[in-house]
Amino acid sequence: MALESLERLLPELEDGDWAALVITGKPFVFAAGADVTQFPGATRELALEGSRAGHELFGRIRALPYPTVAAVNGACLGGGVELALHCDARTISTGARHFACPECFLGIVPAWGGTQLVPRLVGAETAVKFIVENAMRQNRMLTGPQAFELGFADRLLEPAEFLDDSLAFARELAASPSRAGARHRDESVTEVIRKARSRLDGQVHGAAPAPYRALELIEGALSGWSLEEGYRAEEEAVADLLPGREAQASLYAFDLVERRAKNPPGRPQAEPRRLEKIGLVGAGLMAAQLATLFLRRLELPIAIRDVSEEALQTARASIDSDLAEQVAKGRYDEGKARFLASLVSTSTTYDDFTGCDLVLEAVFEELDVKREVFEEVRERVAAGCVLATNTSSLSVAEMGADVGIHFFNPVALLPLVELVRTDDTTDEALATAWAFAERLRKRPVLVRDAPAFVVNRVLTRLMRVVLDALEHGTMPDDADEAILELGLPMAPSVLLQMVGPRVANHVLETLHAAYPDRFPLSQTLQNYADGNGEIAVTDNDPRTQEQILERDPPPARRRRRGRGRRRRHRRPARRGLAILARRDHQVPRSDRQIGEDVRQDLRMSDDWRIRIELPEEHHAGTLLGRFGLELTSDEGRRLAEELEGRRLAVSQDENDLFVYASSQTQAEQARGIVEAELAEEGIQGKVSQPERWLHDEERWSNEPPDETWEEEEVEHGHAPWEVRVERPSHHEASKLADELEQEGYRVIRRFRYVIVGTASKEEAEALARRLHGEAEPGGELVWEATPQNPFAIFGGLGV
Amino acid sequence: MGRELREVVYVDGVRTAFGRAGPKGVFWRTRADDLGVKVVRELLRRNPSLPPERIDDVIMAATAQVGDQGLTLGRDVALLAGLPQSVPGFAVDRMCAGALTAVTSGAGEIAMGAADVVLAGGIEHMGHHPMGEDVDFNPRFVAERLVDPSAVTMGATAENLHDRFPQLTKEDADAFAVRSQQRAAAAWQNGVMREIVVPMSVFGDDGWSVADRDEFLRPDTSMEGLADLPTPFRAGGRVTAGNSAGLTDGAAVCLLAAQETARELGLAARMRLVSYAFAGVEPELMGLGPVPATRKALELAGLRLDELGLFELNEPFAVQVLTWCDELGVDPEDERLNPYGGAIACGHPLAATGVRLTAQLAFGFRERPGVRYGLTALCVGMGMGAALVWENLSRPWPPEPPARRSRAPAPADAGDGTMLSGPVLGHTVPSGLAPPPTSQEPEDAAGD
Known part of the structure; x- marks a missing residue:
């Protein structure tokens, strides 16, 4: 709509004698971009045409012979950003809170010039973050001050007189002959894009085409493309992407969440019960998360009951630490946090449940236990109190609950809640559960009382x-x-x-x-x-x-090159965490160890190998193929099948071929086959005796011990050792990460965890000791030196 | 050429009984401006030596300046009260501090020499004008997060005070409320309120009746009775109907004059306005407003808190008074504080309350000739406070002046060696406009 009016206005803008043009939006919204409701089912032609039309229109604005200023007064998304970037200059309001290009999030790319103008304005690094990484991070957005800081705008102005000040700025531009300054040049474009691509690989593993395409476009923009060339490339990209499965699926999901969820099917008309107090049965990890969520969103008294006094104390500690984190972030003042903490009561009895309007059960998944819980609770509460279960799979009806309210772990982050309606669920109970979930800012979805409901059934x-x-x-x-x-x-x-x-x-x-x-x-x-x-x-x-x-195998899928080389020095896959110190408040060890145990088990199949040295590289390729496809003996076929099945069990390193086996016998067998094969082909190769992986020294038995995997990792730009630090709050973790970064460490921060890379075990241990020393006495710092396994830290969160 | 500021004195003040807002309240069928008319006419009746035409302005405060509180209320009430057409009037609004702002505006006119006599008061018919009604909040408040959302709900700001001052418990608040009710009951019993409250005939569903008693009085209030009241602003909160002021209808007005005019007209000057201050605080903690306002007013007066013998504080919420006590080091049970009870017992018709406070302070001064200085203060929505320091003129002055402190002008000898000035307004003259003034000599209040 807005664009059409702009188009109608253009002839006048182009012909008239104007001093400057200021483009702004209605209050609080600059422009929220294209109307995505037109995108589902879009054809290639339509996508091409839509992109071209935008380029044409915005190009004309860019060509206007007088200064143009976009006054970004509020939400500025997608096409809004692109419109703003086609102006000579931008002002942005300190009150703007949504400045972003969400296209990649939706499976497409900015295609009205965004991928071309953003990098030209702010450089490759920021462009990648803005167009690709923020979008892929659940559509993260910039505030006005952030956008200004990153160079998207020329002036950051207060909202009170935003447009007046923007007009004054435009007058300034019109008066001074110097138009907007030099465009940003980035020296290390290739490197930035390469790194971004590798981060993207780690995140989506090639599954989402749009962000990769956006990277190409950003790279092109800074690699000598003219703007026209860039426009054409964008048009091609969006024409390829928009009709594709990924984009269409993303748009469908977006529509579901943004539009359909606002008017959800199955929501009863009944008046929800007014909530004055909440009961929570169980104080496990999930329950503690739930209590925290309830407290923050509802600010109501919460009675928590568990059979274990210890569990109750742990839950309270976790609630308190969350509140402390909110205080540290400035979300609450201390008084408010104190008040909220005072709303929580814990007990091993149900005595505090009197007066509850909704009770949620989150105890162990045992039908009889739950049944007992509901019987006991029902005796304590008033007739209209809604009894709900957080069960992930059991029958809500059988346990005697009124309704299921199934949250997902981690509770604070995941928006979905399954509301389970049984045959006996009243409209009031369901309406209450619905209102409850919405006040928690979750997206309730109605499901039937079927085993494991929907999500867990699919997941399982x-x-x-x-x-x-x-x-x-x-x-x-x-x-x-x-x-x-x-x-x-x-x-x-x-x-x-x-x-x-x-x-x-x-x-x-x-x-x-x-x-x-x-x-x-x-x-x-x-x-x-x-x-x-x-x-x-x-x-x-x-x-x-x-x-x-x-699914059917692709016709000619090739193994990844280079894998063998990495494998040669590869540590036994993800060895156990070298835990130097830990505190007992942590989650049970059994859960968190699983990844490690799985992998230890697997290590056995990697223990042996033979090395085949070939005179010329191309022979290796030929032979590789033959191993998979041309061996004729039964033994050979078996081995070949096995090798093929394992995908990585044969590897190539320049003129060396390696065959991996899970036992010495197998390796000997392989050696026999390979030697026979070489003889038949008349290749002058040398087949080694089976070599064994030496766990403790972390090298193959015939390799010199000096070259360590650590050096290899360093060569590849990875830190071989890591120190993991858990901080009591996200805020403190960020702070620590910043400090360490300034000291020159490579740091990754995930949630409350800080992972610091070091070059050696010694250094890791020293740093771990130091960080531990910095912790407050009795604090909750856990530190471990671990060879590269940032994810094990998430182990065991869910119960 | 220089010019001298004139001393402003408070002669008299009167209010209606305070009614419960809403259809069950005694004033439900009574117009807001008629409440104002009643108190203006009563004030004139009580001060017959004041020729109505000598009134130079009628300033009336109201928070809601629409409907029966619209039409620039001061002028509206002046005409309806039968004052000569030559007497002008206007309306002011500073929410709960409306009437005190009317007083300070009038005082400004008098000190400046623009007026000799001013009627200043306030009217709030909260039954006809529920709080926040017709207020169109600027969306920028939310969009730019300029204030915490709790700032617009006064009860929520009181809960916030409890959060901020955890040492002030609900029990403390309830105990304060019980005391307020008891003191108010005693004041009604002892005839104090007969001096201040004018009975008014009102028409209601049951025909005519006389509104002569505050409807919120609950002399039997007990800690036990208060303990289990609901906390409407927060589940598990601490602010209840029992430890807050109810929604109230009422009006109050007072008579201010230049000191020499009072003398000329034979009006009994009860109090001299020593200093006043308004201050801003975090909107979500609006109840803290009187703390900086009091400090500022004391500083302007050159007085210490312990030189004040009487405090009339509004009591929108018990915790609000408790925070003031806590910050300024006054025991909430102190006899100097709200000796005749407060808004928890009598109600709080927003813009009228300030003059109720001055009227009670004037009465308190008269009963306590040994007290020289007193304070009227209240908090204001959106995070403000108001504080006025008054001097008791109902007494012979003490032989020694108070010690001088910063920003206060030097004392001047009255000439006869017995009268020494208190702090004066002189230092509020903008520099350049007037030479440093010599201090005014308040005359004694023998006529009282």
């Missing part, structure tokens, strides 16, 4: 496929990679740790009881749940990625 099916692969000898890394290449944000092994294997196994049992064929039980998951990380391998028939994903 996925998990079962992964477990099946593991039980057939697939390496967890490979199984993870197969799933990650679907674009899921988290590897199954990590997710499993996060959910908690006990819960996961419980859900599987529930689903198995209901659908035994589709959900066979898994001994491996049972082992994890019992705290023993052993994979119950049933046969040695590793699944390929295609098998895991249940």
Whole structure:
């Protein structure tokens, strides 16, 4: 709409005798970009045409012969940013809170000049962050002051007289002959893009095409493309992307969440019960998260009951530490936090539950236990009190709850809540649960009282496929990679740790009881749940990625080059955490160790190898192919199949070929086959004796001991050792990360965790000691030196 | 050429009974401006030596300046009260500090020499004009997060005070409320209020009746009775209907004059306005406003808090008074503080309350000739405070002046060696306009 009016106005703007042009929006909104409701089902032609029209229109604004100023008074998204960038200069309000290019989030790229003008204005680094990384981080947005700081605007102005001040600025521009200054030049574009691409790989594993395409466009913009060339490239990109599956699926999801969820189907008309007090049964990790959420969003009295006084104390400590974090962030003053803390009562009895209007149960997943809970609670509360369960899979009706309110872990972050309606759920109870979830700023979705509801049913099916692969000898890394290449944000092994294997196994049992064929039980998951990380391998028939994903193999999928070289010096996959010190408040050890145990188990299959030295490189390629495809003997075929199945078990390093085996016998067999093969081909190769991986020295037995994996890691730009520090709050973690960064350390911060890279174990240990020393006495600092495993820290959050 | 500021004295003040806002309240069928008319006419009746035409201005405060509180209320009330057409009037608004702002505006006119006699007061019919009604909050408040959302709900700001001062418990607040009710009950019993409250005939659902008693009085209030009242502003909160002032209808007005005019007209000057101050605080902690306002007013007066013998503080919420006590080091049970009870017992018709405070202070001064200085103070929505320091003219002056401190002008000898000036307004003259003034000599209040 706004663009059409702009287009109508253009002839006048182009012909008239104007001093300057100021473009602004209605109050609080500059321009929120294109109307995405037109995007679903868009064809290539439509996308091309839409992009071209924008380029044409904005190009004309850019060509106006007098100063043009975009006065960004408020929300400025996507096309709004692009419009602003086609002006000579920009003012931005300190009150603006939404300045972003969300296109990549939606599976497309900015295609009205954004990918071309943003890097020209602010450089590659900022452009990558703004267009790609912020969008891919759940559509993170900039505030006015941040946008100004990053160079998007020429003036940062107070909202009170924003337009008047912007007009004055435009007059200034009109009066002074010097138009907007030189465009930004970035010397290290290739490097910035390369790094960004590798970060992106780590995040989406190639599954989302749009951000990669955006990187190409940004790189092009700073690599000599004219603006016209850039426009054409954007048009091509959006024409490719918009009709594609990824973009269409993203738009569908966006529409669901942004539009349809606002008028959700199945929401009863009944008046929700007024909530004055909340009861929470259970004080486990999930329950403590729930209590924190309730307290912050509802600010109501909360009675927590658990059989364990210790669990209650832990829960209270976790609530208090969250409140302290809010105070540190300036969200609450201390008094408010004190008041909120005073609203929480904990007890091993239900005595405080009198007067509760809603009680949520979050105890262990045992039907009888839950049934008992609801019987007891019902005796304490008034008739209209809504009794709800947070069960992840059990029957809400059978346990005697009024309604299911199923949260997801981590509770503070995940917006989805499954509301489970049983045959007995009253409209009032459901309406109350609905209003409750909304006050918690969650997105409730109505589901039926079916085993594991929706999310866990789908997730468990996925998990079962992964477990099946593991039980057939697939390496967890490979199984993870197969799933990650679907674009899921988290590897199954990590997710499993996060959910908690006990819960996961419980859900599987529930689903198995209901659908035994589709959900066979898994001994491996049972082992994890019992705290023993052993994979119950049933046969040695590793699944390929295609098998895991249940899709046809691509015709000529090539193995990744260079993998062998990395493998040569590769540490045994993710060795155990070298835990130097820990405190008992941490989550149970069994849960957090699973990833490690899984991997220790797998290490066995990597223990042996033979090396084949070939005279010329191309022979290696030929031979590799032959191993997979041309061996004729039965033994050879078996080995070839095995090698193929393992994908990585044959590797090439220049003129050397390596064949990996899980035992010495297997390695000897392989050696025989290879020698026979070489003889048949008349290749003058040398096949080594089987070599063994030396765990303690972390090298192959025939390799000189001097070259360590650590050096190799350093060569690749990775820190071989890491010190992990947990801080009591996100704020403090950020602070520590900044400090360490200033000291020259490479630092990664995840949530409250700071991971610091060091070059050696000694250095890691020294730093760990030092950081520990900086902690307050009795504080909650946990420090560990760990060889590269930032994700293990998430282990065991879910119960 | 220089010019001297004139001393401003308070002669008399009167209010209506305070009614419960809403259809059950005694003033439900009574117009707001008629409440104002009643108190103006009563004030004139009580001061017959004042020729109405000598009134130079009628200043009336109201928070809601619409409907029966619209039409620039001071002028509206002046005409309706039968004052000569030559007497002008206007309306002011500083929410709860409306009437005190009317007083300071009038005092300004008098000190400047623009007026000799001013009527200053306030009217609030909260039944007809619920708080916040018709207020269109600027969306920038939210968009730019200029104030905490709790700032617009006064009860929520009181809860915030409890948060900020955890040592002030709900029990403290309830105890204060009980005391306020008891003191108010005693004041009604002892005839104090008969001096201040004018009975008014009002028409209601049951025909005519006389409104002569505050409707919020609950002499039987007990700690036990207060303990379990609901906390409407927050679940699990501490602010209840029992330890806050109710929504109230009422009006009050007072008579201010230049000192020499009072003498000329034979008006009994009860109090001299020594200094006043308004101050701003965080809007979500608006109840703190009187703290900086008091400090500022004391500094302007050159007085220490312990030189004040009487405090009339508004009591929108008990915790609000408690924070003032806490910050300034006054025991909430101190006999100097609200000796006749406060708004918790009588109600708080926003813009009228300030003159209720001055009227009670004037009465207190008369009962306590040994007290020389006193304070009227209250907090204001959106984070403000108002404080006025008064000098008791109902007494012979003490032989010695108070010690001089910063910013206060030097004392001057009255000539006869017995009368010494208190702090004067002289130092408020903008520099350049007048030479450093010689201090005014307040005359004694023998006529009282």
